[in-house]
Amino acid sequence: MFRAWRRRRILARHSIPDALWDATVAATPAVARLDAGAQRRLRDLALLFLHEKAIEPADGMTVDDVMGVRIALLACRPILELGLDSYAAFASVIVYPDAFLVRDRERVDEDGVVHRGDDVLTGEAWEQGPVLLSWPDVEASGRGDGYDVVAHEFAHKLDMLDGEANGLPPLHGNMRVAEWEAAFDAAYDDLVRSLGRGEEPWIDPYAAEDPAEFFAVMSELFFDVPGELQAGYPDVYRQLAAFYRQDPAGPPAGPT
Ligand SMILES: [Zn+2]
Secondary structure: OHHHHHHHHHHHHOOOOHHHHHHHHHOOHHHHOOOHHHHHHHHHHHHHHHHHOEEEEOOOOOOOHHHHHHHHHHHHHHHOOOOHHHHOOOOEEEEEOOOEEEEEEEEEOOOOOEEEEEEEEOEEEOOOOOEEEEHHHHHHOOOOOOOOHHHHHHHHHHHHHHOOOOOOOOOOOOOOHHHHHHHHHHHHHHHHHHHHOOOOOOOOHHHHHOHHHHHHHHHHHHHHOHHHHHHHOHHHHHHHHHHHOOOOOOOOOOOO
8 A cells, every 4th residue: 555655656746757758768669669558657667667676887887867767668668567566576777887797607407417607698687686787788679679688687577476487477367377388388399499400590599598588588579579479479479468468569460
């Protein structure tokens, strides 16, 4: 109750300046396509996001309002119909001036083998902590070419709502786990087979890393190039439309 009251008060007293919001939307085709009502709700969500989450600069960079609004807009686009409480489990976003190095990372592969090494990352979502983003990659996100590191990392956060990221976020009551798994397994296998044949896949081959990465990459496509995902993996598109409660590609074109 208190949270709802506080949010109403923030919305009544603050706003994102028109010129800043309009410029950010204009640079993000996936958002510019939304109808006026949805854009208004997204603007409110982004304002609340900026009040409730700390956007923290790392490695000596400064984060200005333009950057904050761009991050908030891209972060809130996936939860437009889910609400900001979907992000209640974390409090901050850390922004790096460039791709960042995570030293001495330990990773266990499917065979139980532990790999150690340094990773260069454009973004990362910590299971019990912040989202990390490289600013140049945020800038490149949501431009209509299928890349969106913000949708990617926040998809991991949604996936983690029921524990570790595994490509199966908590589904709504009208969805079926079996249908989700059938759609995602078939598409994942298709990608792995295509890579095995040495083909150049139509999506980022990083999606083949594991089911969690696959879900995150599919979410990038869903918001940034929904028509391509709908054409390429229609069953995955349908599952994501049910999960995000959005239909960014609109109904498939038919005879009029
Ligand atoms: Zn990822």
